[in-house]
């Protein structure tokens with residue numbers, strides 16, 4: 278049983294116009310086995326939270342803390358966080374030139390486990406996970422994300438989730454750009470890992486449709502760098518009906 | 532990956548710009564042609580000037596240096612080369628001591644049985660059998676060399692181990708060198724030209740690939756940091772012959788390799804590969820030419836380069852000419868560069884000239900990508916430490932070429948050399 282704890286997190290970025298505060302005091306606790314959904318309008322800071330957890334150098338933590346089982350996550354480098362069990366399925370996975378999927382997956386697995394995976398079982402695991410996510414076998418020989426469609430990139434993120442088995446997964450809009458079939462396939466991929474009972478999930482989304490497949494225990498509404506409201510799954514249904522309007526300043530209402 | 536890509540795939544014959552007779556698209560690289568397009572300019576990454584090329588078919592060739600005008604640096608084929616750093620190769624008589632030549636087996640092992648190695652004078656009949664200078668520096672070497680090394684793979688012989696030609700420099704005076712490689716009819720061999728030490732040398736390598744022969748020539752430039760090397764490597768490819776040429780440029784201050792393959796008999800096949808890795812201040816240039824002069828030949832070109840450090844500069848120019856007679860040609864050329872740090876510049880210019888519409892296919896591609904913080908973040912977010920992540924990318928990128936060499940000992944050495952480059956650049 279692990280706990281990821283975010284306390285009063287303030288995060289800013291350097292822009293050409295100077296320092297810009299994006300997260301304005303976020304607190305959130307996730308435990309193994311729990312699924313937390315974060316929902317919020319565009320630009321509210323959801324990806325900023327995700328990237329800050331993963332340690333992207335662009336985001337500056339001004340105050341607050343992130344700890345995992347008491348360990349200070351903010352002091353860890355990006356790769357140390359991953360090895361500690363944090364996984365970020367990115368909203369926009371980058372294309373990495375020159376590195377095949379096969380090579381990448383094996384190198385990452387070796388780094389995460391501290392030893393090379395047994396070749397035979399590993400190859401079998403990769404093949405199986407790929408076929409369950411309906412990823413063509415020839416993707417293994419292609420460079421990481423290079424020329425993959427938006428939906429293919431998302432499947433490959435979930436492929437990694439399944440193979441790396443993190444303690445905590447942050448999924449940043451994994452649902453966007455997926456058609457219904459792909460959404461199901463990807464959700465099932467997450468749920469397979471969830472069912473092991475050894476992972477906590479922070480699911481970031483703009484829409485409620487993914488919540489039909491991945492059932493959250495908690496829903497947090499994210500507005501302007503803060504959690505504006507929290508509740509159970511019923512909160513998602515309400516957002517589905519009412520949208521985010523009631524959380525937005527009157528002037529910004531559409 | 533910040534990527535600038537251009538691809539063109541030409542199938543016969545209904546293409547814009549083609550006439551029944553076939554039209555020469557390239558001479559002026561018209562901006563509206565499907566071969567030039569908007570990206571004709573963007574092929575020079577970091578500010579090359581888009582000077583229109585004149586047809587490669589019309590380029591002056593001569594054994595006499597005085598036939599070539601004195602270089603100004605504005606010539607199409609010298610515009611990327613820093614002439615000042617040629618250390619007199621283009622202005623002085625090349626009278627210095629040429630690098631030594633030793634013919635061995637792979638990696639210095641015993642010379643394989645069955646081949647012939649001769650040192651001959653200028654009047655030997657094989658001199659001039661496969662090449663003629665196409666620029667002033669090459670002509671200067673042709674005029675200046677006093678003796679040449681001729682390596683012959685006898686007809687119908689198959690040489691199982693690689694033949695190594697070690698070229699070792701020990702003088703900085705401008706010098707000239709001449710090497711002839713003859714693969715007689717139906718012979719099969721791999722020849723590795725291995726350049727080391729310090730030198731200022733203009734070199735002509737003639738490669739005569741006779742009918743039905745299967746020859747691989749690998750030219751490795753692992754010079755000391757101060758070396759200056761201009762190398763014209765011209766191959767004449769016979770009927771139904773196979774020729775594979777690999778350029779590996781790693782060490783030297785200025786290395787300019789100009790390989791060419793002339794397909795003058797039908798049924799031949801040419802592959803040209805290149806791998807280069809430029810560090811801070813290095814200038815590594817490769818200009819290749821594939822001349823399809825007869826029907827039904829095939830050519831494939833792939834060069835890949837990595838660059839890191841301030842003023843690391845690489846140049847790749849790929850001239851492919853499909854002449855009017857060369858119906859049924861199948862040709863593709865590509866250049867891929869990976870920039871690993873700021874301050875490096877990769878110029879990449881594919882030139883495809885097609886004079887007949889009756890071809891199997893012809894195309895080119897050029898990409899220059901940059902390894903940046905987002906790539907690093909992605910790999911590190913999967914637990915991979917920074918150093919491993921950087922190396923993973925470069926190794927993977929260059930391996931595609933190393934695997935083409937198919938001389939295990941050499942592959943290993945080049946893999947190590949790439950690792951050293953990475954380590955030296957603190958990458």
Ligand SMILES: Nc1ncnc2c1ncn2[C@@H]1O[C@H](COP(=O)(O)OP(=O)(O)OP(=O)(O)O)[C@@H](O)[C@H]1O
Pocket residue numbers: 290292299317318319320321322323324325326335368450483
């Ligand atoms: N590199 C940057 N430069 C300038 N502003 C930035 C940068 N990155 C993020 N921002 C700003 O920070 C705010 C939060 O962005 P973030 O990407 O975290 O939002 P989000 O909730 O993930 O939005 P979306 O639903 O569109 O993915 C936005 O106003 C955005 O414009």
Ligand SMILES: [Mg+2]
Pocket residue numbers: 323324325368449450
């Ligand atoms: Mg986002």
